Amino acid sequence: MTTTAERSTERTYDFADLPWLMGLMTGDEKHGPAATSTLDVLWVLYDRVLRVEPGQMEDPTRDRFLLSKGHGPMAYYAVLAAKGFVPVDWLPGFGLYDSPLGHHPDRVLVPGAEIGSGSLGHGLPIAVGTALGLRAQGRVDPAVWVLIGDAELDEGSNHEAIAYAGPAGLDRLHTVVIDNSSASHALPGGIAARFEAAGWSAETADGRDHEALYAAFTAPHPGRPRVVVARVAPKNA
Amino acid sequence: MDTMRDRFAPVLTRLLDEDPRVAVVLAEIGRDGFTEAMLRHPERVINVGIREQLLVGAGAGLALTGMRPVVHTFASFLVERPFEQVKLDLGHQDVGAVLVSAAASFDWPAGGYTHMAPGDVALLDTLDGWTVHVPGHPDEAETLLRHAVGAGESKDDKVYVRLSVQSNERALAVDGKRFLTVREGRRGVVVAVGPMLDAVVAATEGLDVTVLYATTVRPFDSAALRRATEGMTGSDGAGADVVLVEPCLAGTSTAAANDALVDVPHRVLGLGVGRRELRRYGQVEEHVAAHGLDAASLRERIGGFLGAGAGA
Numbered sequence: 107m108t109t110t111a112e113r114s115t116e117r118t119y120d121f122a123d124l125p126w127l128m129g130l131m132t133g134d135e136k137h138g139p140a141a142t143s144t145l146d147v148l149w150v151l152y153d154r155v156l157r158v159e160p161g162q163m164e165d166p167t168r169d170r171f172l173l174s175k176g177h178g179p180m181a182y183y184a185v186l187a188a189k190g191f192v193p194v195d196w197l198p199g200f201g202l203y204d205s206p207l208g209h210h211p212d213r214v215l216v217p218g219a220e221i222g223s224g225s226l227g228h229g230l231p232i233a234v235g236t237a238l239g240l241r242a243q244g245r246v247d248p249a250v251w252v253l254i255g256d257a258e259l260d261e262g263s264n265h266e267a268i269a270y271a272g273p274a275g276l277d278r279l280h281t282v283v284i285d286n287s288s289a290s291h292a293l294p295g296g297i298a299a300r301f302e303a304a305g306w307s308a309e310t311a312d313g314r315d316h317e318a319l320y321a322a323f324t325a326p327h328p329g330r331p332r333v334v335v336a337r338v339a340p341k342n343a
Numbered sequence: 344m345d346t347m348r349d350r351f352a353p354v355l356t357r358l359l360d361e362d363p364r365v366a367v368v369l370a371e372i373g374r375d376g377f378t379e380a381m382l383r384h385p386e387r388v389i390n391v392g393i394r395e396q397l398l399v400g401a402g403a404g405l406a407l408t409g410m411r412p413v414v415h416t417f418a419s420f421l422v423e424r425p426f427e428q429v430k431l432d433l434g435h436q437d438v439g440a441v442l443v444s445a446a447a448s449f450d451w452p453a454g455g456y457t458h459m460a461p462g463d464v465a466l467l468d469t470l471d472g473w474t475v476h477v478p479g480h481p482d483e484a485e486t487l488l489r490h491a492v493g494a495g496e497s498k499d500d501k502v503y504v505r506l507s508v509q510s511n512e513r514a515l516a517v518d519g520k521r522f523l524t525v526r527e528g529r530r531g532v533v534v535a536v537g538p539m540l541d542a543v544v545a546a547t548e549g550l551d552v553t554v555l556y557a558t559t560v561r562p563f564d565s566a567a568l569r570r571a572t573e574g575m576t577g578s579d580g581a582g583a584d585v586v587l588v589e590p591c592l593a594g595t596s597t598a599a600a601n602d603a604l605v606d607v608p609h610r611v612l613g614l615g616v617g618r619r620e621l622r623r624y625g626q627v628e629e630h631v632a633a634h635g636l637d638a639a640s641l642r643e644r645i646g647g648f649l650g651a652g653a654g655a
Contacts, residue, residue: 231396263400
């Protein structure tokens with residue numbers, strides 16, 4: 107218990123701490139692979155790319171990160187805890203009646219969560235609207251990021267958003283697709299091509315390689331929205 | 344006379360000029376009315392194409408950045424098709440928007456059932472916190488649209504404005520909140536919702552009933568209904584008799600009326616569009632008659648419910 111107390115006060119966390127933080131959450135083992143597939147992407151984004159800090163959630167100039175793939179949110183909660191958005195001592199309550207941390211995140215309950223998610227296919231359309239809203243207000247700096255899964259791409263709502271965002275030139279919009287080959291009827295190698303056909307800037311990267319992810323996340327893409335397909339080991343491998 | 348829908352683009356164009364936080368989101372339908380506004384405010388008049396899930400989701404994203412989105416298409420594509428987006432992207436995210444529909448119950452009968460949505464208000468009733476305006480005249484639609492977008496509501500409010508080609512002859516002074524008392528009587532209360540007023544007034548001519556006019560049906564003006572029924576004796580000698588006449592699905596507001604009178608003996612008759620699909624084309628008037636919502640049918644049904652004591 108001494109260790110827990112030390113860890114929850116005034117210390118900083120790094121990537122190596124995430125497995126321990128995730129280990130504090132139990133009860134959603136069914137979504138375990140979904141949780142770990144996003145871990146590296148979430149860490150690189152929150153550690154090096156996103157310009158958002160705890161206590162900054164009302165600041166209109168912050169970057170927005172929308173977790174659309176809301177199932178298996180342990181990696182997300184672990185990263186939010188590591189970065190100080192939520193207290194580490196919330197983690198063991200994961201999924202309990204009194205806990206703000208559910209098996210799908212709720213933006214009203216979780217500091218740092220831009221949207222509540224769980225039902226697939228909602229994050230990308232909302233991200234499109236967020237990018238439109240920022241643009242309409244002349245806020246050209248904030249970046250909008252949304253994380254979805256490869257099987258989540260099956261949802262038609264995502265296709266509506268992809269097909270619109272390219273021609274609309276939403277260049278502050280960024281999508282990360284975690285590709286763990288979980289779609290039943292996938293077009294092999296087709297994820298990036300789908301986005302490219304709609305006018306997006308696209309790159310496929312190793313979803314465990316932090317430097318490769320960072321480079322893909324920060325590559326310029328003037329006039330076009332950007333997708334990074336992060337490939338990880340297949341869900342059922 | 345112009346229609347409520349004819350007022351939509353001009354009113355919203357003025358609101359776009361007045362308030363930089365207003366944005367209009369369209370899915371092709373209605374875009375011609377916004378040609379000028381699109382030139383003046385290219386980033387606040389957004390046409391996403393024929394993509395209704397994106398329509399509502401994008402509206403929610405705009406709201407998350409502090410804008411006041413006005414989201415518009417036909418009722419069947421605005422409320423029914425992307426219903427989960429209405430439920431989750433607005434309700435669950437706890438953000439507001441103004442949904443404005445056209446072609447509600449049977450505004451385009453020749454278009455058939457694919458373009459009818461009599462159940463829109465009943466469907467929204469499964470969600471929490473929606474204000475629902477059902478104007479009965481283009482002037483009222485204008486007032487209620489302004490109220491919904493800014494004047495009467497805070498930016499987080501979720502508001503549905505139901506525009507229809509069905510209309511009463513004259514506009515009344517609606518305020519976006521309360522029912523109006525059109526006529527007073529002692530043997531029952533008839534609540535006419537939006538465009539049903541003229542038919543209800545004609546149907547109740549000579550009957551000893553109170554007629555209330557409702558253009559804002561959610562929240563339901565329980566106080567007005569309770570006041571109207573105070574001291575009333577129904578046809579069975581006890582309690583109050585209430586008839587609801589709605590341009591949408593029959594019974595849409597029955598639960599709201601029952602809740603308003605929960606501690607008062609009462610009976611409620613809910614009249615409106617029938618659930619059964621007619622599979623008929625033709626004209627609005629033919630559908631009004633087929634659903635028993637013309638003045639003559641209403642008189643028979645209201646009179647039968649209230650019994651001989653109600654008058655003439």
